[in-house]
Amino acid sequence: SSTEKTTHFGFQTVTESKKADKVAEVFSSVASSYDRMNDVMSAGIHRLWKDHFVRSLNPGRRPGGSPMNILDVAGGTGDIAFRILDHATKINHDTQTRVTCADINADMLREGERRSLVDTSYGGTDRISFIVQNAETLDAIPNNSVDLYTISFGVRNVTNIPTALKSAHRVLKPGGVFACLEFSKVRPAILDAIYQRYSFSVIPMMGQLVAGDRDSYQYLVESIKMFPSQEEFAKMVEEAGFMLPGKGFEELTFGVASIWKGVKSL
């Protein structure tokens, strides 16, 4: 309709209803080469970020406690979900904690499901499940049911971030933890100057060469630039009703990525 609200898709302005479709297209097109591209773009550093993200959350049953019900949003290919299960099983000796892997894109989920069967021992068990969900509604997830909500490199693709944060708040149990890993602003300015040029020149070229798809990677780098700063996003997390530990975020690799955490009050 002519009065429909608009939002950004990278640097383009689109109606909100169009954005979800366009994002879905991008991820269908990158699904199969996603990991190779992540490695190429971040020189493999994305693996370190994800390892640190999961380790710092320490998922799994505490001594004398109960197993966790964990929701990993926009986690299509399973990167975080597998790490969570590995950590719970190996570090906390917890074989009951389970992860629900939710993503708006069925192609990414299919890739995750395939990997769970081929690369891990969790595939086909009740420890991991895959479901198509929109982060803004999470309509299949009941209120107050999740111990830990994670979203890794997904929140910047959401059409309406405050709505997604409110949904996260709804599904978490009181005392539950919200954790977000996402690209952020690089500091200091000199490093940022280099980083911007790398993003807007090298990454789209690598997208063309490695994946044959320049446009999707152009979108990806534009969406990184459009995402709020560390402080701005921390404020948004707080406004959704979470309590922030400290300043609410931890920067990684000079701010190329950051981890935000919040706790739903009891």
Next chain:
Amino acid sequence: MNRLPARRPFSVLSRPPPSYPGHVPVNSFEKTFLAFTSLLGSFLNPRRGDLIALAGETTSTPYFLPRLRRTMLSHPTGRAILRHRPEITPTSIPAVSTLLSYPPTTLGYTYARWLHTHNLSPFTRPPVRYVPTPELAYVLLRYRQSHDFYHAITGLPAIREGEVPLKLFEFMNLGLPMTGLAAGSYVTLKKRERERVWDIYFPWAIRAGLECEALINVWWEKELESDVGELRRRLGLVIPPDMRALRKAERMRERGSAVDVSTAPAPASAIS
């Protein structure tokens, strides 16, 4: 007049607006990087058609593509093609089945026959994105879309042994660096193929490519009903020996020198 519009150096953070839909303005670092990596990539994996296309686009400017455009401007048909910008797509020419019903001496029949033998259909070539101006982008697109006609009119098959001399022919005829570099795939041919190409097809490619009129000036869509022999005479195009026939003859020779199993004595059977 013949030089490209002077491009001001720009930062990748504020690229100039595209000159045509799909255009990606790149600076010289990016163009060089893309040229080297796409050339390497297409050599290592010739099935990546998009890398071959990218290599063609990033190596044809400056100089070579403008020169090809000048070739078109100095020929009446070339000028007409530039004005009307016809495109050869699966829908802009008659279907292969229709073309096969044309008289067998026509270009249309020869083209359809060639496609049919290779079990190919005319397919849409990727659009040009990394060439600076719309007209130069069209010239490169025209070359890309006409490639199958070059195969048909020279009779060279769509196998590696046929592509290599055709690329050299295109280089001598049109002057695009990518075609000359692609002829370097000669080193990946089998020994027998290399011998044939070196002895017969490369010398043909050089002489015929230089003597023939620039094929970029042929309005293929309008020549579908022309007699193909007459068209070749008009263009001054000499065609090479039939490669498929030569390959078949060699296979028969090899088979003939092997032991004829059907006349050998039957081995004693362990099972009666």
